[in-house]
Each structure stands twice: as C-alpha cells, then as structure tokens.
Amino acid sequence: MVTLADVARHAGVSASTVSYVLSGKRSISAATRERIQHSIDTLGYRPHAGARALASSRTGILALMMPLRTGLYVPVLMEIAMAVTTTARSHGYDVLLLTGEEGPEAVRRVEGSAIADAMIVMDVGIDDPRLPCLREAARPSVLIGLPTESAEAADTAGLDCVDLDFEAAGARCVDHLAGLGHTGIAVLGEPPAVYERGTGFAARTLTGLRAAAGAHGVGLLHRPVDGTYAAVTAAVTRIFEERPGTTGLVVQNEAAVEPLLALLRHQRRAVPEDVSVVAICPDQIALHASVPLTAVSVPAREIGRLAVERLVRRLAGEEPRGTELIAPRLTARASTGPAAPGVPSARTEDRHGHGGH
Amino acid sequence: MVTLADVARHAGVSASTVSYVLSGKRSISAATRERIQHSIDTLGYRPHAGARALASSRTGILALMMPLRTGLYVPVLMEIAMAVTTTARSHGYDVLLLTGEEGPEAVRRVEGSAIADAMIVMDVGIDDPRLPCLREAARPSVLIGLPTESAEAADTAGLDCVDLDFEAAGARCVDHLAGLGHTGIAVLGEPPAVYERGTGFAARTLTGLRAAAGAHGVGLLHRPVDGTYAAVTAAVTRIFEERPGTTGLVVQNEAAVEPLLALLRHQRRAVPEDVSVVAICPDQIALHASVPLTAVSVPAREIGRLAVERLVRRLAGEEPRGTELIAPRLTARASTGPAAPGVPSARTEDRHGHGGH
DNA sequence: TTGAAAGCGCTAACAG
DNA sequence: CTGTTAGCGCTTTCAA
Secondary structure, eight states, rough: OOOOOHHHHHTOOOHHHOOOOOOOSSSSOOHHHHHHHHHHHHHTTTOHHHHHHHHHHHOOOEEEEOOOTTTTOHHHHHHHHHHHHHHHTTTOOOOEOOOOOOOOHHHHHHHHHOOOOOEOOOOOOOTTTTHHHHHHHHHOOOESOSSSSTTTTTTOOTTTEEOOOHHHHHHHHHHHHHTTTEEEEEEEEEEEEHHHTTTTHHHHHHHHHHHHHHHHHHHEEEEESSHHHHHHHHHHHHHHHHHHTTTEEEEEEGGGHHHHHHHHHHOOTTTTTTOOEEEEOHHHHHSSSSSOEEEEEOOOHHHHHHHHHHHHHHHHHHHOOOEEEEOOOOOOTTTOOOOTTTTTOOOOOSSSOOOOO | OHHHHHHHHHHHHHHHHHHHHHOOOOOHHHHHHHHHHHHHHHOOOOOOOHHHHHHHHHEEEEEEEEOOOTTOOOOHHHHHHHHHHHHHTTOOEEEEEESSOOHHHHHHHHHHTOOOOOEEOSSBTTOOTTTTHHOOOOSSSESOOSSSSSSTOOTTTOOOEEOOOHHHHHHHHHHHHHHTTEEEEEEEEEEEHHHHHTHHHHHHHHHHHHHHHHTTEEEEEEEESSSSSSHHHHHHHHEEEHOOOEEEEEEEEGGGGHHHHHHHHTTTTTTTTEEEEEEOOOOHHHHHHSOEEEEEEEEEEHHHHHHHHHHHHHHTTOOOOOOEEOOOOOOOOOOOOOOTTOOOOOOOOOSSSOOOO
C-alpha cells in the first residue's frame, strides 16, 4: 500500500507538505506542488480513509437513514437516495445506507462511533423517537420531512428540515378542483399503516386538504388505501355509494394510481368528463399514467439534493438552519376538467379519525 | 468523547484488556470482563470507527455498487439493497451505497482508500469494465449477476457470482408453456437499453428461452419493451399482427406487467383462455397483479442475503468462491392454461439480433 | 514556503 | 489471565 510517507520520500519533501498539497490548507510553491502531484500520480497514492478520519475527525461520509416501512412507495425513496448519493459525491462525500428499524439506536451508533460526519433522516413521523437523539447529537442532521401535522405547529427547534410543502400541496389540489366547480371531493390516501404511524407528510397533506375544503365549503371524504386493485376497488366503490355526488378525486398514493384509472375505465366513468383526478406524485408517474394526470409533483431529486447541500454547508460551518419547504407546483394535464353541472353536493366526512371536516 | 483509555482507567485495567473484551480474541476472567462491561455501559463508550479501521485495517463496511441505469426496475434493486443492509447489519457490517456511473474508478477508490472491506457489484454486464479492477483488487467482491450470456461460457475465473439462474428460468417458462401445448410463444423483454448494454441477466434469460424453444420446436418471438402503456401496446399489437398464432407470452419486465394485462383485457383476449402469460418477476408482483400470474420468482431478498453471506465468509478467511446460481422456481397461478386446440404454429423469429433463427 | 513532531484511538504482537 | 508497547497513516500545531 502506498502511504503519504512514500509520496513524501519519492518527491523529496516532508509528509506535512504532501498533506497540505492534498488539503490545500496552506500555500505551496508551484514547483513542489507539481513534483508532489507527479509522485502521487506515479505511485497511485490514495489517502487512507481510516487514518484521515482518525487524525481529522472527519470521515467524508454522510449517513442516510431510510427505514423502508410498509406502505411507502419505494421508487420515490430510491430517487431521493439517488439524488443524495449523487449530490454527496459531487461534494466529496460517500453515503452510508441505514435501512433498518433500529431508530434511535442507529443515531447513537453513528454519533458515538464517528462513522459519519452527519446524517439525513427520512420517513419522519410525528413525535419521531429519533428526534431527541438528533437534537442532542454533536453532528449535524437534516430531516427529510417534518415531525408535525402542520408547518405552523412545527416544533422544529434545533432541527433542520427539508421537504415539499405537503400542506400547501393538499390545499392546491382542492383549490384546483373547487376552481373547476367540483363540490364533492374524495381523497385516496396513503395506505392505512402510513397514517397509523403518524408519518409527517401524509398528516400534513391531510391538514392542507381539509383546510382548503373548509375554505371552499366543499365536501371532503378521506380514505386511506393500500396500493392494490382490491383495496382501491373497495374504497372507490364505497365512496361513490356513500356520496354519489363525488366528482373530484385526489390521489396521494403512487401505487393506487393505475388501479384507480383501470377501475374508473371499468366502471365507465370517463376521466375527466365524469370524474376529475388530481394526483400528488412524481412527474414521471403523472406523465406516464394511462391518462396523463393533473398533479402536484413530488420533487424527489430536488429534496435529496437540498438535504445534502444543507448538510454540506452545515459541515462547512455555515448555519442554514430551520425548515425549508418547497412550494408545490400543480401542472394541469388531461385528468381534470369542469364539474358536470347539477351534481349534488355533500357534507364533509372522514374515516380516519382526527375529527373530520 | 469517551475513549478506550477512559474505560480502561475507569475499570482499573489496561487498554489492551478492554480491547480484548470487545473483540473476544483472548480469554478474560469473568470478573474483569464484567467490571469492564460495567465501565463501558456507565461511560457510554463506543469504539471509534476510524481508529479501529486504521489499527486493524478492517472498516466494518461493505460497499454496494448499484448503478441505477435506465430500464432497471427500481423496487427489485431496492429489495436486494434492503436484504444486503439487513444481512450486513446482522453480521456487524454497515453498507456504503455507490450508485454512480463511475464504474472502475469507484472500484479503485474503494480499494485504494480502504473505505470498505469488500464490495458487492450489481448490474453486471457482459465484459463489464469493472471486472479487471475487481480481479486485481486485494479486497474480496461478489457480483450479483454473471458477466456472460450463458453460465457455461462463464469466464468467471477469480470472481464470485451469485444470482438467479436466469438461463434456467427462461427455459422453465418455455417448458411450462410448451407443456400446455402452446406452439407460438412471444417474449416481452426488458427495455431495449438493457439489452444494448449487454446486461447479463437479460442475455442469459434469452439464451435459456431460445434453447428451450429450440428443444421443443416451438416458435419464439422476442421483443424488448419499455415499461409504458404505449410501448407495450405497440409491441403486443405487432406481435399478434405478425404472428397471429401466438398463444403464450413470457414477460420479463415488471413495469410492463400491468400495461400488458390491461391491454389484453382491452383487446378482449382472455387470460388464460386466449393467451397464457408467464412472468419472470418477484412473487409479490405476480401475486398482486390484476390476474395472479404464473411466474418464475425473482428471489431478490435471497440474492442479497447470499451475496453478503459469501462476502462475510470470504472476509473470515473461508474461500467459498465460484458461481452460485439459485434454481428457478415456477409457480403456476391463474394466468396460464392449455393452448386452445387448432391454433396455427409459426416459425421462430427474433428482433434483437444475435441471430435467432 | 517548508519541516519536525506530537498525537488521533485502537489493535496486536510480545512479555510476563 | 493481564499489562506494555509499538505502531496504523494522516493532520496539524509549532518552528524555522
């Protein structure tokens, strides 16, 4: 193995000079820099990560806590993970992947063993048990998500958060449908497990949906669904039975999109003539669905990128703290249109508790 | 920060004794072990990963090279990644995620900087440019996949490979259909990009499909397709135009499954009365499709687990080298049945080149 | 602009 | 069964 000492010897300089060439932390004469660089290339030297970590207490690693819990839609998570690794590499960092259910223990392990310089925390829930550890931790961290039902109620003191503004996204969907004259709106939400865990983004979306429905005086029915044909069929059938005046559907469940569209076709409900559909999902899904969907896009790549950039700035000593929510962008496509005239209205209802309307 | 020296002082022993308690590499009297363990717990000591890596030249990290190239189906990759991290943790390892396109350079970086003890390499292509580096590398590695079109032609000298036996899987699908009397079989394959890159698993499947088709004397048409409604519709339409006698379909493309089933419904081709469909995909997809699919299951979790277990054994000094292919398991479900009598036969054809007679 | 030297926290001979 | 000690390869004061 080639060490820094080997390079120093080969170039006829001291070890510290080589180190400073690498780090750029002090000025080196062009002549010696070139000589050293040449030795580095010739010998194929690479700094030893462990030695560097020990001496500098910086690992060049970011930990990504991505628990893959039931009901989550994997491709979106993966897109975030990709953006994280890509952005991290562009800043010279590698990414350690933590997918387990270990929770707080994993945070302590990363912190205590100095495995990583900082961490990115995904799948944040309301009262997430990892939060106390993160607040105490000496190393910076960024949450992808908010640990609250609403941005206003956010107890994010001492935390850095990055996410889509799901609350505004929910509101935006209802605004769009209400603006088209729809007065009976139903929401196909994430799988029940997601709400039961108190997952932040789902709760915040619901808050926004309800607020906007209230403001517009339109009825809102909310149904969590698993992303299967059977579950979607059952839920949608019940929605139309219970409230036949439903003409607007909001879907926040990537896996349910195609089952829903297939079912509507099968039931001979034309989109958007009979039913308008607004999704909250990545652009790719909205575009490639069997009917191009009007949707608020979930900017997975941007979220991952932002999280890393914040962390990198924090590690560089800056303090860009606080919550940064990306404003939702709704793109109108083929799945929404004006409400058919004369449809009956209905009262707000809710199945998930938290006291609807 | 609590160091090993702190623990030693607190327990009234030498540093090496503490170290040996941790590693279990020499016997310690029960009394001192307990005393030391108590000090560790009291002080909340965690070994410093960098220091340990430097002193022992073992990082406790496995690198997972998972390039996310176009045409790959993310959930399956993620399931493998999950199995890798879970299994790795159960053996005391963490996982470093490398998703970039860096290829050989990433291998050299891991090797040279001693970032990880070993690596798992995914998305292996024929003549993969990473292979030379891996063969030279001092650290062990395991490929998930084979760098060849056929297990027989495998130039896997000096490489460890783990995968589903896709060649046998392809053959198994044709066997099943031929056994039901189908004589016109078409394959909906992975997206074109996957074949163009020479991705090993896709090539091997094709080898197996062709071999079995030849053995049974049935026609075989192969079409790469993107996993979109448009692409599937175009491909399937052409297949039935070109060869109306097609009654058996093999799908090796998770994203194409639902578009295919939707299209067949739309075209009023009953499954399995008019067309039998066999998939090569994870059980979960086969089970939850709108028609439960007869399928050879892609055992993503098992593949990830096997890869890690091999690597861990290699790191422990064992030499379980060579290629380990998981035998395919075909489960008959609702999507296949006997061929309707009297359907015309057709000659084997192929679009992808490699001269399918 | 460069060098010398003292660690960073841990492991693993070597010695008892 | 336990202690002493010499590094692992790099960073970073302190000196020049």
